[in-house]
Amino acid sequence: xxxxxxxxxxxxxxxxxxxFLECVQDxxxxxxxxxRQDPGLxxxxxxxxxxxxxxEKGDIPEGYSVSREKKERFSLILESASTxxxxxxxxxxSVDAILQTEAFFGQGTRLTVV
Amino acid sequence: xxxxxxxxxxxxxxxGDSAVIKCTYSDSxxxxxxxxxxxxxxxxxxxxxxxxxxxEKKDQRIAVTLNKTAKHFSLHITETQPEDxxxxxxxASEDTGNQFxxxxxxxxxxxx
Numbered sequence: 001x002x003x004x005x006x007x008x009x010x011x012x013x014x015x016x017x018x019x020f021l022e023c024v025q026d027x028x029x030x031x032x033x034x035x036r037q038d039p040g041l042x043x044x045x046x047x048x049x050x051x052x053x054x055x056e057k058g059d060i061p062e063g064y065s066v067s068r069e070k071k072e073r074f075s076l077i078l079e080s081a082s083t084x085x086x087x088x089x090x091x092x093x094s095v096d097a098i099l100q101t102e103a104f105f106g107q108g109t110r111l112t113v114v
Numbered sequence: 115x116x117x118x119x120x121x122x123x124x125x126x127x128x129x130g131d132s133a134v135i136k137c138t139y140s141d142s143x144x145x146x147x148x149x150x151x152x153x154x155x156x157x158x159x160x161x162x163x164x165x166x167x168x169x170e171k172k173d174q175r176i177a178v179t180l181n182k183t184a185k186h187f188s189l190h191i192t193e194t195q196p197e198d199x200x201x202x203x204x205x206a207s208e209d210t211g212n213q214f215x216x217x218x219x220x221x222x223x224x225x226x
Contacts, residue, residue, distance in 0.1 A: 033214070040123070041218060042218035107156070
């Protein structure tokens with residue numbers, strides 16, 4: 001059973017803080033993703049990674065960065081949190097591009113920036 | 115890049131009726147189309163998927179159809195039950211990068 005685990009379920013941070021969201025998967029998946037979920041906007045891709053130390057920008061990378069030092073861990077970093085980054089953040093992983101299988105999601109982190 | 119549009123954004127049906135959610139995509143290179151169900155407060159989970167070499171796939175009360183020529187695919191839920199109430203997302207992916215492009219979601223409410 002694939003597990004994608006996000007470090008926090010709820011977070012409250014202040015404007016200007018540096019925020020780290022952590023995601024770990026236990027199935028040796030190649031691909032990992034960070035999405036942001038907002039009402040009426042669906043799931044928007046922030047960044048994804050297809051290998052250790054590799055990253056690609058998604059549709060809305062501004063204000064975010066990522067780190068993938070180990071295959072199982074993918075971190076999303078808000079360099080200087082702003083109120084418009086208040087959202088639900090979902091991490092996901094999938095096997096690889098060739099096998100093209102489903103994405104498995106973490107439980108989400110609801111971030112509030114005050 | 116790929117653009118996935120999903121309609122309707124909200125859908126209410128009586129228990130026992132059918133529900134249909136439709137998605138269109140723009141990139142003809144997309145060849146994998148999963149559907150996710152997200153119950154309130156929970157993570158999205160795959161309920162059914164279809165690949166471009168297949169026109170239709172069925173799993174009990176859920177079916178998905180794909181029209182590659184028109185670039186649209188649909189989710190059909192028959193004999194709806196209250197536990198089908200959730201937000202449903204369609205997605206499209208191509209085999210060169212395994213990025214998933216999601217629709218904006220449909221909030222389905224099944225009225226008992």
